[in-house]
Amino acid sequence: MSLLRYPIHVLLTGATGYIGGSTLSALLAREDYKDGRVKITCLVRGGLGDRAALIERLGVDVTVLVGDLADWELLRAAAAEADGLRRRGAPVVIDTANADFPRGARAMLAGLRQRYERTGTRSVFIHSSGTGALTDNAQGKFADQKIYDDLDCTAIRAIPTTYVHRETDELISQASVEGYVRGYVVMPPLVYGRGTGPCSRTSVQIPALIRAALTLGQAVHVGSGLSMWNGVHVNDLVSLFMVLLDDALSAAGPKAPTGLDCYYFCATDTYSWKQLAGELGKRLYAKGALPTPEPRALRPDEERVVLGEWSGFAYGSNSRSRAGKAYTLGWVPKHGTRPTNADANADGLFDSIDAEYEAVLEEGRDVAPKVHSDEMNVALGTTTYP
Template sequence: MSLPYHVLLTGATGFVGGTTLAAFLEREDYKAGRVKITCLVRGEERAKLIKERLGVDVVVCDLADADVVRKAASEVDVILHTANADHPASGRAMLEGAKQRFDKTGKQTIFIHSSGTGALTDDAKGKFADPKIYQDRDCADIRAVPTTYVHRETDDLIMKASVEGYVRGYVVMPPLIYGRGRGPYSRTSVQIPALIRAALRLKQSIHVGPGLSIWNGVHVDDLVSLYFLLLDDALSGARKAPTGLECFYLCATDTYEWRELAAEIGKRLHAKGAIPTAEARPLKPEEVQDALGAWSDFAYGSNSRSAAGKAYDLGWKPKHPTGSNGLFDSIDKEYDAVIEEGKDEAPKVHIDEMNRALGS
C-alpha cells in the first residue's frame, strides 16, 4: 500500500472511537507522517474542535447522509467504523464507496467494524446461566445468528463484501466495554455507568431478575489494541488474520454474573458513602424504565458468552488479561466519571436502532 495510507474513522466523539483516535495519534506511523486520518463528525462545533485541537481532517455529516458517507469511503484505504453497530444504512454506504474505489483502482479497502456480543444474547432475564460459549476459530455459530437480530445486519453486509473481495473486512465483537476512554468527548461506556447511576437513583445496587446470567468484558484500551493488530496485519505483506466467512473476532477477557457485578458495585459505592447499603437486590418491574430503560433485559439480564481465539493466535496481548479482575477494579474510576458527567445522564444507546434490531 502506498504511503501515507488514508484512514476514515467514525465515532471519534464517542467512547470507543475517541480512544481509537487518541491511540492513532500516538502511533509511530502517524508521527512519521505515514498516516492521514479523516474523521466523520456530526456537528460543526465538535468537528472544528477535533480539527483544530488534534490536527486531523474532518468531514461534517450524520451517518444518515449516505452520499457524503459514500464519497468519504471511496477516497480512503482504511475504514475504521466505531460509530454505531446498528445503522446498516451507513455501513452499506461505506461499502458502496469501497466498491467504487475497487472498481476504479483494483485496490481492496481494509474495513474494521466495531460490532458487539449483543448479537449473541438470549432472553434469560437473569434467570439462568447458559453454558454455551461462542468461539471464533470457526465462525459458523456466529453466522447462524439471524441477520434481523441486534448488530447482525451490518455484520453480514461486511462479511459478504469480504467474500466478494472488494474489501478486506474484520468484524470485531467486544462484550461489555469498561475503562476510561481517552477521546476528546465521551469517555465512558454504557453498561457499568448505567448500573452505577441506577444504584445512586435507587440508593441500592440492582440486577435484573436473579442476576444469574453471564457476560464478558474487555477494557477499551485492549479492544483498541485489537483494531490495530488487525490493521497492521492487513497492511503487512504476510497477512494472517482471516477475513471473508471467518471475519468475526471475539475479544473477551473478563467473565462475570450480573449479580456478581451488582454486588461489587454495591460494595464499592457503599464504601464511598454513596449508597446506604452494600447489598444488591433484584430490580422491581416498576423501576425498570427509570433505572435502566426498556432494553434492560437485553443489556443487563441476558447471557452473552464468548471466548477470544483468533486474536490470541495473532499475538494479541491485552493489558487486562483473563482473571485480572480488571472489570471490577474499574468501578471506582467509572463512579468518578459518572459524578463528573452527571449522575442523572441517560444511558448511551442508539435507542431507535436498538428498538428496530430487537423487533420493538
C-alpha cells in the same frame, strides 16, 4: 512487526464517541502517523457543542468531515476517494459509530467497491460490532453454558440477520467474500474503563448501573442476576483494531481470516450480573455512596426507569464469547482477569468501578442510560431471540 504498505488513509467514524475517540487517540500515537505515513479523516456529527471543533482543537493533522451515517453521498465519496485520487496507498475504514445502522455501512462499502473497480486496490474495513448479537432472553433467570468461539464462526453466522448488529455484520462479511475489501467484524462484550478520546470517555453499562444504584439507594440486577456476560477494557479493544490493521496491511501478507470467518471476539473478563451488582454495591458502600453493600433484584416497574428501554437485553441476558483468533495474531490485552503479559495491569472489570463512579459524579447522576431503542435495528417489543 512486518513492514506495512504505505501511505495509509484512514476514514474513522465515531471519533467523538467512547470507542471511536479512543481509536483516534491510538492512531495519533502511532509512529507512522507522527512521521506522516498515516492520514486520518474523521466523520463527525454536528451539534452538541460542535463536535468537529473538539477534534480540530487537538491541533493535529486530521481532516474532519461533518455529517452522519445517514448521509449516503458523503460517506460513499469519502470511502471512494480515501486516497485523494492518488491511486496508491492503503485505504482503511474503521467504523465505530453505530453497529445498528446498516445504511451507513452500505454507503461506505459502495464507495470502496467503486474505488476497487477504479484502482484495483482492496480496502480494509474494521467494524466495531458487539456480543449483543449473542444475547438471549434470559431476563437474569439462568446462566447459559453456551460459549461462542471465533475459531469456528459457524454458530455466529447462524444468528439471523434480523437480530441486533447482525445486518451490518453480514454486509461486511459478504463484501469480504466478494473480494473488494478485507473486512473484520470485532465483537466486544461489555466495554469498560476510561476512554482516551477528545469527547466521550465513559462507557455504557457500568455507569448506567452506578446511576441506578445511586437513584435507588442500592446496587441492582435484572431478575435473579444469574445470566453471564464478558467484558473488555476499551484500550484492549482498540489495541485489537491496531493488530488487525497492521496485519491487513502487512507487506508479508495478512494472516487474519476475513470473509465468512471475519468475526473476532476479545473477552478478557467473565461475570454474572449479580456478581457485578455485588461488587458495585461493595465499592460504592465503602465510599459512603450507598447505605448497604447488598444488591437486590429490580422490580419490573423500576427497570425501564433506571436502565432504559433495553434493560433486559443490556443487563439481563447471557452473552458469552471466547477470544481465539486475536491471540494467534499477537494481541496482548493489558487488563482483565487473565492479562497475557507480565507487565500488564492486573485491574479488570470490577476494578474499573471506582473510576467509572468518579466519571458519573463529574457528568451528573441523572444522565439517561445510553442504550435506547433508536440505537437498535429492531423495534422494542418485536425482538426475536436466536
